[in-house]
Amino acid sequence: MKRILLVGAMLLLSGASYAAENYDFPFTDPFKATVFGTPAAYKADLPKDDEINREVLSLDIFPEREVPEVFWYQEEFEYSVVYQEKPAPLVFSIAGTGGKYNGGKMKALEKAFFKAGYNVISITSPTHASFIVAASESQLPGDLANDAEEIYGVMQKTLAHAKDELGDKLQVTDFYLTGYSLGGAHSAFISKLDEEKKVFDFKKVFLVNPPVSLYNSVIILDGYVESVGTAAVKQTIDSIFRRLGENVSHADRVELTPDFIYKMFVAAGVNDAELAQLIGLAFRLSSTDMIFAIDVMQNWGAITYKNHEISKHESISHSFARGAQVGFLTYFEQAMVPIAEEKDPSMDRTQMINRLSLTSLAGYLMSADKISVVTNADDIILASPDLAFLTKTFGDRAKIYPYGGHCGNMDEKVWVEHMLAFFAAEK
Amino acid sequence: MMNNMNHIRNALLVSVALLLGACSATPELEADAVEPMLPMPAPPADPDEKGISYSNDPWEGFNRRSYYFNAKADEYVILPIVNGYQWITPDIVETGVSNFFSNLGELTTFMNSVLQLKGERSATTAFRFVTNTTIGLLGVWDPATKMGVYKEREDFGQTLGHWGVGAGPYFVIPLLGPSSARDASGLLVDTLVFNAIISELDMKSEEELALTLMRAIDTRKNIPFRYYGSGSAFEYELIRFLYFNAREIAVKR
Numbered sequence: 001m002k003r004i005l006l007v008g009a010m011l012l013l014s015g016a017s018y019a020a021e022n023y024d025f026p027f028t029d030p031f032k033a034t035v036f037g038t039p040a041a042y043k044a045d046l047p048k049d050d051e052i053n054r055e056v057l058s059l060d061i062f063p064e065r066e067v068p069e070v071f072w073y074q075e076e077f078e079y080s081v082v083y084q085e086k087p088a089p090l091v092f093s094i095a096g097t098g099g100k101y102n103g104g105k106m107k108a109l110e111k112a113f114f115k116a117g118y119n120v121i122s123i124t125s126p127t128h129a130s131f132i133v134a135a136s137e138s139q140l141p142g143d144l145a146n147d148a149e150e151i152y153g154v155m156q157k158t159l160a161h162a163k164d165e166l167g168d169k170l171q172v173t174d175f176y177l178t179g180y181s182l183g184g185a186h187s188a189f190i191s192k193l194d195e196e197k198k199v200f201d202f203k204k205v206f207l208v209n210p211p212v213s214l215y216n217s218v219i220i221l222d223g224y225v226e227s228v229g230t231a232a233v234k235q236t237i238d239s240i241f242r243r244l245g246e247n248v249s250h251a252d253r254v255e256l257t258p259d260f261i262y263k264m265f266v267a268a269g270v271n272d273a274e275l276a277q278l279i280g281l282a283f284r285l286s287s288t289d290m291i292f293a294i295d296v297m298q299n300w301g302a303i304t305y306k307n308h309e310i311s312k313h314e315s316i317s318h319s320f321a322r323g324a325q326v327g328f329l330t331y332f333e334q335a336m337v338p339i340a341e342e343k344d345p346s347m348d349r350t351q352m353i354n355r356l357s358l359t360s361l362a363g364y365l366m367s368a369d370k371i372s373v374v375t376n377a378d379d380i381i382l383a384s385p386d387l388a389f390l391t392k393t394f395g396d397r398a399k400i401y402p403y404g405g406h407c408g409n410m411d412e413k414v415w416v417e418h419m420l421a422f423f424a425a426e427k
Numbered sequence: 428m429m430n431n432m433n434h435i436r437n438a439l440l441v442s443v444a445l446l447l448g449a450c451s452a453t454p455e456l457e458a459d460a461v462e463p464m465l466p467m468p469a470p471p472a473d474p475d476e477k478g479i480s481y482s483n484d485p486w487e488g489f490n491r492r493s494y495y496f497n498a499k500a501d502e503y504v505i506l507p508i509v510n511g512y513q514w515i516t517p518d519i520v521e522t523g524v525s526n527f528f529s530n531l532g533e534l535t536t537f538m539n540s541v542l543q544l545k546g547e548r549s550a551t552t553a554f555r556f557v558t559n560t561t562i563g564l565l566g567v568w569d570p571a572t573k574m575g576v577y578k579e580r581e582d583f584g585q586t587l588g589h590w591g592v593g594a595g596p597y598f599v600i601p602l603l604g605p606s607s608a609r610d611a612s613g614l615l616v617d618t619l620v621f622n623a624i625i626s627e628l629d630m631k632s633e634e635e636l637a638l639t640l641m642r643a644i645d646t647r648k649n650i651p652f653r654y655y656g657s658g659s660a661f662e663y664e665l666i667r668f669l670y671f672n673a674r675e676i677a678v679k680r
Contacts, residue, residue, distance in 0.1 A: 073498075073655040100658050130658050230468075234478055245676040253577040254680070289659050296660075305454060306461035313491045315452035320661045321480035322465040 023414045025404055030378040031275035033405030036262050037104075044416035046111040053169070054082045054110065056102070059161045061135050061154070068133075068296050070310040077134040077154070081162040082110045082120040087171040089203070090119040091423070092155050094190075096181030096407070098286025099125045105180055108411045116420045119170060121158055125183060126150055127286065129293035139297045141290065142328075142336050144214065144356055148189035155190075156199060175200035176423055180407050181381070184210030184373070185358060191371055192364050204423050207373040209407045212386035214356035215332070220381055222287075222327040224280025230325060236277045243268035279380070279406075288323035291331055292316070300335075358389070365393050372397040372422050374415070376404035450488035479661070479668045484597040493599040494663055498654030500602055509648050521648070523567040528645050529578065530559045530566025534624055535617045539581035543589045551576050580677070584613030588678035597667050604652075605670045 024042055027033040058076035067075045079101045091113050095106055101122040113120045124131050126141040135154050141147055163170055177200075179187035184207035191205040211217035225233055247267040248254060295302045296310065303322040310316060340347050354360055365371060373394050377387060390398050399418060401409060409415050454460075471481060484490065513521065533556040540548040555571040555578065562570050572578065587609050588594070595608030606614065625635060655662060 070660065074658070124658075128658060129660060241672045241676070245679045248676050249680040254579075285659070285661075285665075289661065292660050300464075301461050302464050304463055305456060306463075308454060308457055308460040310454065312495060313450065313452065313488065314454050315487050315491065316660060317480045317482075317487075317664050318467055319463070320664055321468055322463055324480065325465065325468055 023401060023412070025401070025409045025412050025415075027405065027408065028378075028403045029272065030376070030380050030403065030405035030408075031272045031279065033376075033378075033403060033408030034279055034380060035275050035408075036258065036265075037408050038411045039259055039262065040257075042413065043411045044112065044413045046108065046411070046416075047115055049107075052082055052111055052114040053085060054080055054114075055162075055166065056080050057158075057162060057165055059158060061157060068309065069312045070296060070314070070316065071129065071133045071293070072312055074130050074133040077124075077130065077158075079124065079158050079162075080106075080110070080120075080122045081158075081166065081170065082114050082118075082122075083162075083166055083170040084114075084117060084119055085169045087173050088117055088119050089174040089176055090121065090159075090170075090172040091176040091178060092200075093120055093122045094151060094177075094179030094183030094186050095123065095125040095128070096179070096183050097125060097127050097283070098289060099181075099183070100128055100130065105407060105410055109178065109180075112411075112416050112420065116424070118176070118423070119172060121155070121162060123151060123154060123158065126186070127182065127290050129289055132290070132293040132297060139294060140336070140339065141294075142214075142332065142356070143340070144185055144189045145193075147186055148193050151186055152190055152193055152197070152199070174203045176204050176206070177202045178206040178208060178419075179210075180208035180410065182211065182214070184208045185214065188358055188361055188365060188371065191368065192361055195364075195368075203370060205368075205371040206419060206422060207371065208410065208419075209375045209379055209381070210358060210373065211381050212358050212389050213353070213383065215353040216383040216386065217381040218328045218332065220383065221280060221283040222329045224276040225284050225327065226329075228277065230284075233277050233281055236274050237281065240268065240270055240274060240278075243270070276380075284324060284327055287328040287331065288320060290328075291323050291326070292319055294331075294335075295319075302334075358393075362389075362393055369397070372399065374399045374401070374418065376401045376406075376409065378403045379406050381406050450492055452488040452491055477668070477671055479664050482597060482664075482667050482671065483595070484667065486596055486598060490597060490599040491663060493601050494654065496601060497599070497604055501654055505602075505647055509644055512644050513648065524641065524645055525649060526559075526563070526569050527566045528642050529569075530556065530563070531621075531642075532580075533559075533578075535583075535621060536579055536581045538620060539583055539586045539617075540579070542583075542586045543581065545581075548579055548581065552579060552581075579680075582610075582613055583616040584610030584674070585678050587613055588674070594671060594674060597670070605666055607671070607674065610674060 025033070026039060026042060027036065056078060057080070058078045060076050091109075093106060093109050093113075095101060095103055099106065101124045106122045110120045110122060124135075126132070126136060126147045131150075131154075132139050132141060136150055137153075138146060138150070159172070163172075177187050177191060177194075179185075187205055187207050188210065191202055194200055194202055228236075244264050247264050251260075251264070251267075254260070292303060294300070295304050299306060301307075303319045304310065304316075337349050337352055340352050358365065371394070373390055375382070375387070375390060375398075377400055379387075382390075387400070391400065401415070403409075404412070404415075471478070477483065516524075533552050537549060537552045537556065540552055555576055558571045558574070558576075559566045559569055562568075584607070592609050594610070598606050598608050598611050600606050600611055600614075603614070625638065630638070657665070659665065
């Protein structure tokens with residue numbers, strides 16, 4: 001039986017343009033890949049933190065906006081810029097759901113691009129509280145086309161601001177664009193918008209593990225929590241901590257490194273069902289943060305008191321407890337759909353789901369030679385028809401690794417080489 | 428003399444209790460404020476159960492103010508000093524300084540390993556201290572690790588935990604950060620013992636002060652945590668949750 005499956009898999013693999021040459025990634029299990037990422041030994045050789053020119057800048061995008069006291073630390077919009085101190089192309093990089101400009105994946109991208117001679121501006125996801133509070137006009141993230149317009153505006157403002165701040169250190173020749181996960185989907189919409197507006201006239205656009213249908217992906221990720229319930233997730237987390245504790249107490253040497261933590265997870269026998277719940281929990285934490293920020297900014301009163309100014313020393317644990325019960329899907333059904341219908345009565349739920357999807361850009365994506373996509377055959381956020389859509393739409397501009405989960409392989413050697421080669425190629 | 432000490436102690440205890448209890452974390456609601464639409468989930472049946480939103484935190488009002496105060500102290504005083512120190516000090520010297528204080532810290536680990544009757548850990552810690560203090564030139568180098576004898580950490584909070592004392596309420600110590608009632612008392616004991624040992628070295632008081640300051644700077648340097656760095660509105664809750672879990676693991680080891 002195993003052999004038949006193997007032969008079947010090989011036949012399947014030989015049909016598509018699979019990029020397996022020298023690709024060396026240890027986890028063939030997508031949940032492990034997603035949670036643990038690339039172990040140190042398999043990582044591309046990237047510069048250290050202090051070996052790149054990087055500045056964190058902040059910009060007051062809405063000087064007239066009064067930021068609620070509970071968000072006193074988000075008054076300005078923070079972003080990072082990596083600069084070459086000579087004329088060089090610039091890559092705009094967009095974070096994934098709930099991701100900040102300085103997350104691990106964003107920093108790894110910065111280093112790879114710096115080493116290859118690019119400037120970089122890293123932008124926090126529109127789904128992160130920082131963007132909602134300090135950079136968003138609508139303060140209703142999730143509608144990809146609208147998000148793209150807002151990011152496009154923020155890109156122009158941060159670039160002008162960074163040039164002001166850095167002077168000659170930042171000299172830009174051409175523009176490139178990339179984003180991972182939700183930031184990948186955003187990048188596709190931004191590229192389309194840029195075809196009309198031509199502010200940047202991107203040379204190349206690189207989509208990393210994008211969701212094809214945001215709705216499908218959210219159903220999958222939220223499903224990891226919904227299928228068992230929040231009480232069961234809590235028990236799972238407690239149990240994982242307990243088992244980790246037992247194994248740490250028997251370890252020869254305790255080190256706070258990713259590889260050590262992975263070893264402890266293996267020793268504790270954390271299984272795929274539990275890893276899935278961890279992924280679901282991480283997604284739930286992001287969406288709770290997002291819903292809280294929107295709720296505060298819009299005075300909706302969903303998980304906060306309506307008409308109440310939260311003081312900076314006030315407990316908001318109750319809002320967390322309320323918000324963690326629901327996910328992004330509830331936000332979609334209870335907020336995004338009704339608001340969209342109110343704005344445009346001809347819009348219904350199905351159309352809304354289609355709008356939040358790369359399929360709505362299929363014609364553009366098929367013809368846009370400058371865009372390429374990279375993903376993994378086992379990416380957990382892709383529902384069954386999604387991978388086929390990507391290979392069909394992008395053809396040989398789609399690079400699909402056999403495994404790597406969702407964004408787990410982003411700093412593997414061959415992966416990084418491929419990304420840089422795509423940006424460097426003439427075509 | 429004894430009487431005076433008792434008076435001072437009582438006065439201290441009363442003021443700490445007042446301080447902790449005085450600040451409230453419950454919302455002061457406006458007249459037209461409306462209860463959130465989503466209901467509050469029922470609290471866990473077991474009152475000892477800890478989660479992200481539900482934890483042993485009766486001093487939350489004080490703790491949140493302390494958390495905020497620490498962020499500001501970090502931003503305006505502590506981190507600039509740490510950065511200045513890192514800027515003027517060559518990396519190799521920084522490592523030497525860290526090793527030096529880490530070696531002094533073995534005294535605390537040794538004492539607490541003994542108090543927990545952990546024979547092997549007491550022996551390896553003593554071996555590390557003797558080796559690093561002699562061959563390692565007062566601990567500036569760490570030859571013991573190269574010999575495969577790894578550093579362990581034990582503090583009095585862990586010792587209390589080892590003998591069955593629960594963590595108690597969450598407690599954000601001003602300037603020092605997240606802790607618990609148990610671990611804060613433990614820290615006090617460790618510090619008193621450490622200072623008693625240091626005073627045996629017969630240093631001048633300004634030398635002792637310099638040593639204490641250097642130790643504080645080195646400690647902060649080695650902690651990558653930044654207040655409000657996650658950007659999450661629920662960072663306070665997440666850190667509280669992680670603190671209790673991490674300490675539970677530390678006690679078990």
